[in-house]
Amino acid sequence: MISPLGFLAQMLQFAVALAAAPLLTGWVNQCRAWMQNRRAPSLLQPYRLLHKLFYKEPVAADSASLLFRATPYVVFGCMALACGIIPALSTDLPLAPAADAIALVGLFALARVFISLAAMDVGTAFGTLGARREMLIGFLAEPALLMTLFSASLISDSTSLVAIVHKIAHSQFQIYPSMAFAGVAFTIVSLAENARVPVDNPATHLELTMVHEALILEYSARHLALLEWAASLKLFAYSCIGLALFLPWGVAEINAPLAMLYALPVLAVKLAVGGFLLALIETVSAKMRIFRVPEFLAAAFLLAVIGLLVHRLLGA
Amino acid sequence: MLDLDRILTVIAIWVGIGIVALVAPRRTRFVAHGLFPISAAASVALIVAAVQGLWLPPQSVVLRLGLPGLPFHLRMDSLAAFFLAAIGATSAGTSIFSAGYLRKGEGTAPGLQCLQYHLFLAGMALVVLADDAYAFMVAWEVMALASYFLVIANHRVPAIRRAGYLYLLLAHVGAIAILLCFGVLQANTGDFTFANLRVQSLSPFWASVAFVLALIGFGAKAGIVPLHVWLPEAHPAAPSPASALMSGIMLKTAVYAMLRIAFDLLNQQLWWWGALLLGLGLLTALFGVVFTTVQTDMKRLLAFSSIEHVGLIFVGTGLAMMFRSYGMPALAALALTATLFHVAAHALFKSLLFLGTGTVLHATGERNLGKLGGLIRMMPWAAWLTLVGALAASGLPPLAGFVSEWLLLQTFLFTTDLPMSFLNMLVPLVAAAVALVAALSGYAMVKFFGVVFLGQPREEKLKRARDASWLERIGLAWLASGCVALGLFPVPVIDAIDRVTRMLVQYGLADTVDANGWLLLAPTSVQRASYSPLIFLLVVAATITFTALAVRILYHGRLRRAPPWDCGYPHQTARMQDTSEGFGQPIRQIFEPFFWMRRDLPSPFDARPRYRVVIEDRFWHWIYQPVQHAVERVARLAGRVQQGRISIYLMYSFVTLVVMLLLVGR
Numbered sequence: 001m002i003s004p005l006g007f008l009a010q011m012l013q014f015a016v017a018l019a020a021a022p023l024l025t026g027w028v029n030q031c032r033a034w035m036q037n038r039r040a041p042s043l044l045q046p047y048r049l050l051h052k053l054f055y056k057e058p059v060a061a062d063s064a065s066l067l068f069r070a071t072p073y074v075v076f077g078c079m080a081l082a083c084g085i086i087p088a089l090s091t092d093l094p095l096a097p098a099a100d101a102i103a104l105v106g107l108f109a110l111a112r113v114f115i116s117l118a119a120m121d122v123g124t125a126f127g128t129l130g131a132r133r134e135m136l137i138g139f140l141a142e143p144a145l146l147m148t149l150f151s152a153s154l155i156s157d158s159t160s161l162v163a164i165v166h167k168i169a170h171s172q173f174q175i176y177p178s179m180a181f182a183g184v185a186f187t188i189v190s191l192a193e194n195a196r197v198p199v200d201n202p203a204t205h206l207e208l209t210m211v212h213e214a215l216i217l218e219y220s221a222r223h224l225a226l227l228e229w230a231a232s233l234k235l236f237a238y239s240c241i242g243l244a245l246f247l248p249w250g251v252a253e254i255n256a257p258l259a260m261l262y263a264l265p266v267l268a269v270k271l272a273v274g275g276f277l278l279a280l281i282e283t284v285s286a287k288m289r290i291f292r293v294p295e296f297l298a299a300a301f302l303l304a305v306i307g308l309l310v311h312r313l314l315g316a
Numbered sequence: 317m318l319d320l321d322r323i324l325t326v327i328a329i330w331v332g333i334g335i336v337a338l339v340a341p342r343r344t345r346f347v348a349h350g351l352f353p354i355s356a357a358a359s360v361a362l363i364v365a366a367v368q369g370l371w372l373p374p375q376s377v378v379l380r381l382g383l384p385g386l387p388f389h390l391r392m393d394s395l396a397a398f399f400l401a402a403i404g405a406t407s408a409g410t411s412i413f414s415a416g417y418l419r420k421g422e423g424t425a426p427g428l429q430c431l432q433y434h435l436f437l438a439g440m441a442l443v444v445l446a447d448d449a450y451a452f453m454v455a456w457e458v459m460a461l462a463s464y465f466l467v468i469a470n471h472r473v474p475a476i477r478r479a480g481y482l483y484l485l486l487a488h489v490g491a492i493a494i495l496l497c498f499g500v501l502q503a504n505t506g507d508f509t510f511a512n513l514r515v516q517s518l519s520p521f522w523a524s525v526a527f528v529l530a531l532i533g534f535g536a537k538a539g540i541v542p543l544h545v546w547l548p549e550a551h552p553a554a555p556s557p558a559s560a561l562m563s564g565i566m567l568k569t570a571v572y573a574m575l576r577i578a579f580d581l582l583n584q585q586l587w588w589w590g591a592l593l594l595g596l597g598l599l600t601a602l603f604g605v606v607f608t609t610v611q612t613d614m615k616r617l618l619a620f621s622s623i624e625h626v627g628l629i630f631v632g633t634g635l636a637m638m639f640r641s642y643g644m645p646a647l648a649a650l651a652l653t654a655t656l657f658h659v660a661a662h663a664l665f666k667s668l669l670f671l672g673t674g675t676v677l678h679a680t681g682e683r684n685l686g687k688l689g690g691l692i693r694m695m696p697w698a699a700w701l702t703l704v705g706a707l708a709a710s711g712l713p714p715l716a717g718f719v720s721e722w723l724l725l726q727t728f729l730f731t732t733d734l735p736m737s738f739l740n741m742l743v744p745l746v747a748a749a750v751a752l753v754a755a756l757s758g759y760a761m762v763k764f765f766g767v768v769f770l771g772q773p774r775e776e777k778l779k780r781a782r783d784a785s786w787l788e789r790i791g792l793a794w795l796a797s798g799c800v801a802l803g804l805f806p807v808p809v810i811d812a813i814d815r816v817t818r819m820l821v822q823y824g825l826a827d828t829v830d831a832n833g834w835l836l837l838a839p840t841s842v843q844r845a846s847y848s849p850l851i852f853l854l855v856v857a858a859t860i861t862f863t864a865l866a867v868r869i870l871y872h873g874r875l876r877r878a879p880p881w882d883c884g885y886p887h888q889t890a891r892m893q894d895t896s897e898g899f900g901q902p903i904r905q906i907f908e909p910f911f912w913m914r915r916d917l918p919s920p921f922d923a924r925p926r927y928r929v930v931i932e933d934r935f936w937h938w939i940y941q942p943v944q945h946a947v948e949r950v951a952r953l954a955g956r957v958q959q960g961r962i963s964i965y966l967m968y969s970f971v972t973l974v975v976m977l978l979l980v981g982r
Contacts, residue, residue, distance in 0.1 A: 054871045061880035063772060065692045067703075069875075077859035084855070097842050098851035099713075102722050106713040107852075109758055113712060116762050120893075123690060123771030124882035128894035131766060135759045136902045142758075143751035146725075150747065153729055159845040205883065218881055222867050294906050301748070308744035 009090035009260060016264065017083035021232035022046035024239065024275055031279035046232065050225050058221035061122040071118035072219065072226035078111040079233035087251055088240040089263045091162045100159040101149040104241075105142060108193070111230070112138045119215040130214025133290060137192050137199065137211065140297035144189045147304030151182035152245050154311050161244060169248040177314060181307030183246055187281075188300035190238040192293070195231070197282040199293050202231075209287060239274050243267075320375040320392045322365040323400060323445070327438045329358045334434035341427025344420045349787075351430055352415035355437075359411055362404035362441070369397035370815045376447060382454065389509050391447035394815040395580070398656060399444045399572045401812075405798055406564040406663045407437050413671050413791025414557040416784070417678065422555065423470035429555070432469075436462035436561060443569045449498035449508035452573075456494065460487040463566060466558035467550045479549035486546045490536030494573075497529035501581060513581045523582055527589050530577045531596075538570035539623045540630060541600040542935040548607075551619035552683065556674025559615060563622045564667035568659050571629055578637055579820040590638030591739070593630055598746060601627025601753045606907045608760040610900040610931055612685050614673050617764055618666065621709060624757060625662045629655055631750065632724055635731075636821065642735055645823035650730060650839055653825050654723035656813045661716035661802055665708040668795035669764075672702030675788055676768060679781035685764075685896035690773040694781040699769040701792040706765040708799040710758035714849035716802035719837070721754050726845055756903075763899045772890040804849045807834045897929065904931070912937055 026046045033040035042048075060069065085099050099107065116131035116138075153159045155176055156167030192199040195212035205213055216227050244251070250266035253259060288296065333351050340346050369375075369392050376391035392400070414433065418426050439459030446452035464487070468480035502508055503516040518526065536543040551559045578589065604624030611617035632655030639648035673683070675698040682688055692699035708715035728747035734740045773779055784792065802809055807829055814824035825839055832838040838846040867873070882888050904911065912932040918925030957968075 054867060057872075057874050057876055059876045059878045059881075062877050063690070063693065063880070064877075065696075065770075067692065067770070073860040073864055074856070076863055077856040080859045081852070081855050095851065095855060097836055097838075097846040098848040098855070100845050100847055102725055102845075103713055103718075103847050103852065106711070106718055106722075109710075109755070110707075110712045113707065113710060113758055113762055117766055117770060120762075120766035120770040121692070122880045122882075123890065123893050124880050124888055125885075125892040125894075126882055128766070128771065128899070131762065132894055132899050132902065135762050139752075139755040139759045142755040143748060146751045147744075147748055150729060150744070158843055159726070159729060160843060163843050217883065220881075222871065226863065226867075291902075291905070294902070301752075305744060305748045308748070309741060312741055312744060 003092070003094075006092045006094045009092050010084065010094050012260065013089050013093065014080065014084050016089060016267075017233060017236055018080065020268075020271075021083070021236040022050060022229065024236050024271055025232040027272060028235075028275045028279050028282075031276050032282055035279060035283040046228075050229060053220075053225035053228070054222050056221040058219075058223050060220075060223075061124075061218055064122055064218070068118050068121040068218070069223070071114045072223040072230070074114045075111045076226045076230045076233070078107050078114075079230040079237060082107050082237040083233055083240070085161065086237055086240040087162050087165045087244055087248075088267055089251065090260050091165055091251055091253055093162065096160065096162045101153060101161055101164070102146065102159055104161070105146045105149065108145070108234075109138065109142055111234075112142075115215055115227075119218075122218045124218065126210075126214045126217050130211060130217070133211045134215055136290075137293060137297065140294060140301055141189045141192045144185055144297060144301040144304050145193070147301065147308060148182045148186045148189065148245070149241075151176075151178045151304065151307040151311060154178070154308065161241075165244050165248040165251055166253075168245070169251065176311070178307040178311035179246065181303045181310060185300040185304035185307065186242060186245065188296060188303075190242065191281065192297055192300075194235045194238055196278065198285045198288050198296065201287050209290070211290075236271075239271055242274065243270050318375055318377070319365055319369045319372055320377055320390065320445075323362060323369070323392065323441070324377070324390070326358045326362045326365070327441050330355060330434040330438045330441075333358075334431035334438075337427040337430035337434075339427075341425040342420075344418060344426045347426040347430045348415050348418040352411050352418070353787075355434060356408050356411035356415070359404045359408035359437075363401050363408065366397045366400035366404055367812065369400070370394050370812050382450075386450050388451040388454075389447035389511075390442070390445045390451065391510070392445055394819045395572070395575060396444045398812065398816045399568060399659075400441060402568060402660050402663045403437070403440055403444070403565050405660075406667045406795070407561065409664075409791045409795040409798070410557045410560045410564070410667055410671065411791075412794065413560075413674070413788050416787030416789075416791070417555075417557060417671075417674055419678070423468075423472070424465075429466065429469055432462045432465045433558065433561075436466060436558075436566075440561075440565055440569050444572055447510045449502070449510070449513070453491070453495060453498070456491065459566065459569065460484075460491065463554075463558065463562055466562075467554040469555050469558070470553070473553075476553040479546075479553040483546040483550040486536050486543060490533040490543070492533075493529045493536070494533035497526050497533055497577070500526040500529065501577075510581060514583065517583060520584070520586060523584055524586060524589070527578065527582065530574060531593070534570040534574045534577075535596070538567050538574075538626045538630070539600070540596055540626070541603050541623075542939050544600065544604075544623050545933065545936060545940060547623055548616045548619040551622070551670075552613055552615035556615075556670055556677060559619075560667035560670035560674075563619065563670055564663040567622060567626050568663060571626070571633070571655075571659060574630075574633060575820065578633070579640070585637055585641040587638055587641045587736070587739075590634045590636070590641060592634070593637060594634030594746065597627045597630030597632075597634055598749055599627070600624070601631060602749060603627070603910065605753050605756040605760060606903065606910050607933070609756060609763060609903040610911070612896045612900075613683050614676070614685055614688070614764065614768060615670070615683055617685070617760065618669050618673065621669075621757065621760060622662075622666055624753060625658065625666065625709075628720075628724070628750065628753065629658050629662070631746070632658065632727075635727060638734075638739070640821050645821050647727065647730060648821040649817040649823040649825055650723065651727045652817045652821060653810055653813050653839075654720050654727055656816060657723060657802075657806070657809060658717075658720035660809065661708065661720050661799070664795050664798040664802065665705045665716060668705035668792060668799065669702060669709060671788070671792055671795065672698055672705060673768075675784040675792075676781075679783070680775075680778055682775070682778075685767045687775050688768045688773075688778065689771045689890065689893065690769070690778060691781055692769040694779065695769075695783040697789050698784045698792065701789070701796045702769065703765060704796040704799055706761040708803065710761040711754045712758070713847075714803050714853045716799045719803060719806045719847075719849070721750075722847055723839065724750060726839055729845075730840075759903065763896060767894075767896045767899060771893045774890050774893070774895075804853065805834070806837050806849065810837070904929075910934070
């Protein structure tokens with residue numbers, strides 16, 4: 001059933017995702033600091049932060065229920081699985097058939113619902129505000145992401161992420177017009193979903209604007225560490241989805257296990273470039289009002305749907 | 317013993333229980349603890365018999381009841397068996413829940429409610445079994461009337477009487493359409509058995525008339541826009557077990573009847589029927605979910621959510637009909653599988669949610685979301701079991717709602733080469749709308765669960781709320797485990813649905829799905845699409861366990877309690893949380909054209925500022941009020957004739973007589 005090599009690839013992918021996700025966050029922070037003429041924190045700063053948070057004693061609100069305490073683990077588990085099924089290093093992933101593109105979107109939705117419910121659990125003004133805004137962003141971002149993935153699915157005739165990577169990486173080089181629309185839509189969605197600048201600011205606690213920070217306001221110590229780590233994993237997962245859909249070259253194949261040796265550096269380079277571009281977008285754009293966000297995301301949704309229609313029209 | 321006989325025995329037991337309850341209608345303990353558990357056991361027997369019946373050839377029986385010369389023809393085939401299994405599974409949960417729920421002093425005497433409840437169940441089972449139009453109409457009316465009396469159980473409240481009246485009115489407008497539909501279907505043969513209806517070949521025009529009449533009749537029962545207005549009124553009015561049954565399975569009997577007529581009785585299909593159903597379903601789903609997010613009454617919220625899910629079910633049915641009319645059985649089977657899976661899933665999670673609101677209602681006496689909150693601490697059982705239902709209703713993996721959503725989206729992706737190019741273009745748009753509906757239902761469910769069970773209690777009295785009783789917990793747990801089982805083991809369920817799709821569209825998914833093993837759900841091949849909820853759950857659960865252990869071993873597991881942080885603001889109260897209005901506000905703003913909204917805003921100088929917003933259904937103003945005014949006007953015209961003086965009436969008779977004589981004499 002499961003080949004030992006496939007098992008190895010799966011474990012390696014989990015390990016790389018868990019280990020490298022904070023590094024990616026650190027890299028984005030560093031790039032952003034450079035571009036904003038600030039002195040950059042060390043690349044390893046996120047790891048130090050995680051270590052410190054795990055070490056501290058968590059404080060939970062008096063009224064917090066079990067749901068509040070369980071949510072960081074649930075969210076972390078969801079994001080870890082998401083990183084495990086996206087073919088970033090190899091397409092020989094034994095877990096990949098367990099969840100296809102639609103299930104991946106469902107996985108992100110599950111994490112979002114849990115974190116929103118946990119934010120409402122303590123019953124503070126900011127928590128419910130964060131939950132409401134998160135669900136507001138989610139209800140448009142989720143279908144937009146789904147439609148982006150559908151554009152790729154129509155090309156590869158499959159919703160399996162592995163098959164999508166196979167098809168796009170191995171067919172004769174071809175420019176798909178639908179993927180251009182999908183690419184723009186995906187960029188917008190990933191900015192919104194990862195709480196990045198035009199939609200949210202990961203570095204602020206300003207009441208009027210925060211979304212993600214408002215959700216995790218009541219968390220501390222190990223719970224917060226898990227949520228921060230999960231946020232890094234989410235950024236990592238979204239980057240890998242983007243790479244799988246739009247730049248799938250260099251991922252190891254089932255019949256070429258040795259390719260994994262160079263898949264890792266290739267992935268590192270691609271992520272570094274991606275992280276730099278993310279920092280660039282964050283630097284040159286300004287945070288928008290929360291009520292502009294639905295329009296922004298609706299544009300992404302419409303672009304993704306237009307991508308699907310273009311695919312149908314051209315029959316390509 | 318014939319399988320059908322066993323099912324008829326269950327129905328007889330239900331009716332018997334109802335009659336026995338009349339012996340001592342006011343003995344609550346006897347009715348609740350003595351009778352309802354028997355009824356739940358009968359429901360379990362019904363599930364067993366119906367599931368076996370799926371794999372058996374159709375069985376029929378003729379009951380010599382009712383009018384002389386018009387016996388009841390009953391027949392159980394795979395389609396009927398599937399819906400019977402859904403009725404059994406849902407009613408088992410609601411019956412055992414009712415055993416713990418029934419109380420004195422809530423409207424009608426418990427014994428009478430017990431009779432109505434069981435006649436309702438028997439009516440629904442007979443609707444599904446009926447094999448002639450006469451038996452069907454009798455069962456349909458029993459179901460409608462029994463549920464009407466359940467809705468007005470608390471008939472001293474004028475609003476409830478009004479809701480019941482609206483329900484009865486629409487049920488009967490629908491019943492007339494159904495009656496006419498059967499009239500068209502029998503094509504002047506005078507024989508109303510379904511066997512005869514099946515062999516009639518109608519002209520496309522009359523077939524379309526029959527289809528549209530069926531759509532009106534069953535659409536009114538299912539809550540298809542614009543015939544949905546009774547749903548949000550009747551569901552909050554009824555006692556919770558009754559709303560659970562109405563939402564969970566009564567709406568599904570309309571879906572059953574639609575499938576029966578469109579796929580079984582009408583032997584031809586035109587493509588635009590499917591497109592019409594698809595369009596109406598989509599409109600209903602979108603309308604339902606947008607209204608769900610802005611409700612402030614928890615049972616109304618769930619009623620609108622039912623409208624949404626019925627819309628999705630009709631989208632699937634419409635797709636299946638379209639594919640069948642184009643001779644694409646594989647796609648039709650896929651769409652139909654998604655539809656039937658959603659029928660089963662919705663029956664379970666919606667009844668679970670309604671029963672959950674029932675416990676909340678009994679514990680707090682509040683239906684208003686603005687006065688609830690924080691109940692997870694006082695009522696952990698009810699809260700956690702309801703959470704399962706809420707997650708399933710938002711279509712999240714690995715629960716039941718996600719599987720049907722997944723199958724439906726797969727259907728859209730598999731669709732290629734429809735003969736009409738504009739339909740081909742329409743498919744991605746419909747898929748996008750379905751995805752939007754699914755995401756919005758997540759918003760609505762977070763609001764529902766978060767406002768009712770999480771946060772701080774918004775009223776002082778909520779702190780004394782008591783959790784669900786043992787029998788109630790069993791009922792909730794039964795339905796919750798159904799949601800989980802359906803979500804984790806979709807392959808056996810699809811094997812069962814395969815029997816139905818084979819009967820309706822001569823194609824089933826079981827062979828391809830079984831070829832990939834029970835662990836992996838893959839409608840065609842693993843390369844094309846696959847999903848394994850069990851592996852999904854196991855990996856997430858393993859990661860959670862591993863992380864929790866690792867953190868405790870590497871660091872520590874201490875935890876300290878303190879007042880909430882909330883950015884250091886010390887004076888926070890429960891009133892500062894989002895209310896349900898607040899939580900729905902973004903949606904209200906984005907989807908403003910959907911609503912008919914009236915806002916009273918306070919001026920800055922008000923000493924006692926009041927903020928009031930009333931949201932109403934536009935269809936009410938567009939369709940129902942004009943109809944109401946027209947009826948009133950006609951009635952007033954007719955009223956002029958009635959003068960109330962005997963001499964005038966004598967003159968009418970005289971004039972009529974003269975006119976008749978003139979006509980005859982010529």
